[in-house]
Amino acid sequence: MSDPANSKAPVALTRKPAKPPASPGAGKTACIRTFGCQMNVHDSDRMRRMVTDAGYAEVQTYEEADLVVLNTCYVRENAVDRVKGHLGELSRLKKEGRVKKVALTGCVGAAEEATSLEKTFGVDLVLGTHNTYELAEFVGLPGMEETYTPDLPGMEEGDSAFVTIMTGCNYQCSYCIVPTIRGRMACRPMESIVAEVERLVAGGTKYITLLGQTVDAWRHGGMKFCDLLERVSKAAPRVWFTTSHPSNMEDRTLWAMGGRDTVVGRLHLPVQSGSDRMLKAMHRGYKAERYRRKIEVFREAVPGGTLSTDIIVGHPGETDDDHERTLELVEDCAFDSAYIFKFSPRGGTEAAGMGGRVPDDVVQRRFLQILRAVERNGFEANQRRVGSSEDIYIRRGLSDSGGAIGETWGGHSVRLAHEISCGAEPGDYVRARITSAGPHALYADPGGEPPGGRRR
Ligand code: 5AD
Numbered sequence: 001m002s003d004p005a006n007s008k009a010p011v012a013l014t015r016k017p018a019k020p021p022a023s024p025g026a027g028k029t030a031c032i033r034t035f036g037c038q039m040n041v042h043d044s045d046r047m048r049r050m051v052t053d054a055g056y057a058e059v060q061t062y063e064e065a066d067l068v069v070l071n072t073c074y075v076r077e078n079a080v081d082r083v084k085g086h087l088g089e090l091s092r093l094k095k096e097g098r099v100k101k102v103a104l105t106g107c108v109g110a111a112e113e114a115t116s117l118e119k120t121f122g123v124d125l126v127l128g129t130h131n132t133y134e135l136a137e138f139v140g141l142p143g144m145e146e147t148y149t150p151d152l153p154g155m156e157e158g159d160s161a162f163v164t165i166m167t168g169c170n171y172q173c174s175y176c177i178v179p180t181i182r183g184r185m186a187c188r189p190m191e192s193i194v195a196e197v198e199r200l201v202a203g204g205t206k207y208i209t210l211l212g213q214t215v216d217a218w219r220h221g222g223m224k225f226c227d228l229l230e231r232v233s234k235a236a237p238r239v240w241f242t243t244s245h246p247s248n249m250e251d252r253t254l255w256a257m258g259g260r261d262t263v264v265g266r267l268h269l270p271v272q273s274g275s276d277r278m279l280k281a282m283h284r285g286y287k288a289e290r291y292r293r294k295i296e297v298f299r300e301a302v303p304g305g306t307l308s309t310d311i312i313v314g315h316p317g318e319t320d321d322d323h324e325r326t327l328e329l330v331e332d333c334a335f336d337s338a339y340i341f342k343f344s345p346r347g348g349t350e351a352a353g354m355g356g357r358v359p360d361d362v363v364q365r366r367f368l369q370i371l372r373a374v375e376r377n378g379f380e381a382n383q384r385r386v387g388s389s390e391d392i393y394i395r396r397g398l399s400d401s402g403g404a405i406g407e408t409w410g411g412h413s414v415r416l417a418h419e420i421s422c423g424a425e426p427g428d429y430v431r432a433r434i435t436s437a438g439p440h441a442l443y444a445d446p447g448g449e450p451p452g453g454r455r456r
């Protein structure tokens with residue numbers, strides 16, 4: 001999976017020591033900051049494992065850290081600006097003698113700008129997404145190309161874990177930098193994935209998320225994603241997957257989601273636009289009508305499930321009419337939530353060189369219209385859950401109020417009051433009654449049922 005020929009590693013790494021010191025990072029501290037998607041969260045977990053294997057203690061602030069790893073995202077322009085802000089702060093801390101080393105990893109590390117960022121901010125190590133394993137050598141461990149490949153999980157603690165089932169992407173969406181940075185699709189064998197899931201579950205992991213840019217495009221040895229989902233859903237007590245592509249999503253996968261009681265009924269299916277003209281310009285490979293039909297199947301197969309999407313506003317050439325088509329699709333599909341992105345030109349993508357740029361004020365107006373439509377739908381759908389009793393999986397506690405954030409089997413986010421969560425830990429289930437709802441979450445306040453029970 002690793003492809004050093006494709007990667008950027010401008011910093012010379014010391015060669016493998018014959019016998020490495022037992023704990024090269026003993027007494028040192030490391031802070032890992034993650035930007036962007038769940039693939040990055042997972043890569044950060046693997047790097048966390050490398051630094052802790054080397055003996056570093058993890059800290060949460062730059063001021064306390066000897067080594068800072070910035071694991072970055074390149075998908076939208078403001079993401080790079082944010083990274084620049086952090087690098088500026090880190091070079092100041094380095095001058096003051098606090099932070100000793102800075103590593104820039106992830107998608108910005110793999111991009112052309114990395115060389116200038118490295119020079120401007122005095123970055124010590126630049127790694128792309130294909131060679132994150134080289135961090136191991138940087139922190140004093142032996143060459144770890146084999147040991148820290150994407151086949152291996154990150155930290156094996158906590159209630160939930162990401163399992164990468166495929167990397168890269170074979171699509172060429174007009175606006176997207178991912179295929180350039182992450183390369184073509186590579187799928188892990190079914191047995192390797194299932195073995196990892198079984199090992200994690202045996203170690204106490206209760207929630208597995210299958211991860212990839214287009215997970216439903218996964219195929220290996222004559223098997224397709226639905227076969228994999230069936231296997232994993234038997235091996236793990238709770239399973240989710242992201243991200244899916246409408247062209248790959250099979251009806252039988254949607255029926256499997258609804259039919260297996262360990263699969264969370266939440267579908268994230270990016271549509272990007274409701275206009276066939278725009279979908280064609282974006283090279284998405286489907287028409288709006290086909291997307292609508294998929295959603296009809298989902299609603300039938302997974303009653304009580306939740307649906308989210310990604311929408312890009314202001315792709316070059318988008319007219320008011322195209323925008324209206326998107327608003328119609330938003331109404332028809334009644335998304336529970338959506339990530340709405342203003343088009344951002346990424347150097348090297350087809351759309352960056354297209355004419356017909358949409359003025360900022362028009363983009364802003366369209367953005368708000370879509371946002372309002374999605375929030376209204378989400379609010380109405382959430383209101384319909386009020387009064388229902390749910391088995392809620394506890395994701396994390398709320399430090400200020402003592403309550404917790406959880407998730408229903410349909411994938412709704414729930415905020416539980418302290419009296420309801422009653423000290424439940426991440427990974428526990430709490431049965432509670434939904435007492436109110438907002439556009440983004442359900443609420444379980446006193447008046448709900450006491451803890452106990454589980455299942456949908
Ligand atoms: N501009 C705006 N949004 C983008 N996305 C990807 N590339 C761009 C871009 N250049 C959005 C898409 C994708 C999500 C992860 O990010 O909606 O689904």
Ligand code: SF4
Nearest residue numbers: 169171173176178213
């Ligand atoms: Fe990018 Fe399109 Fe691949 Fe998604 S499917 S990662 S938007 S190229």
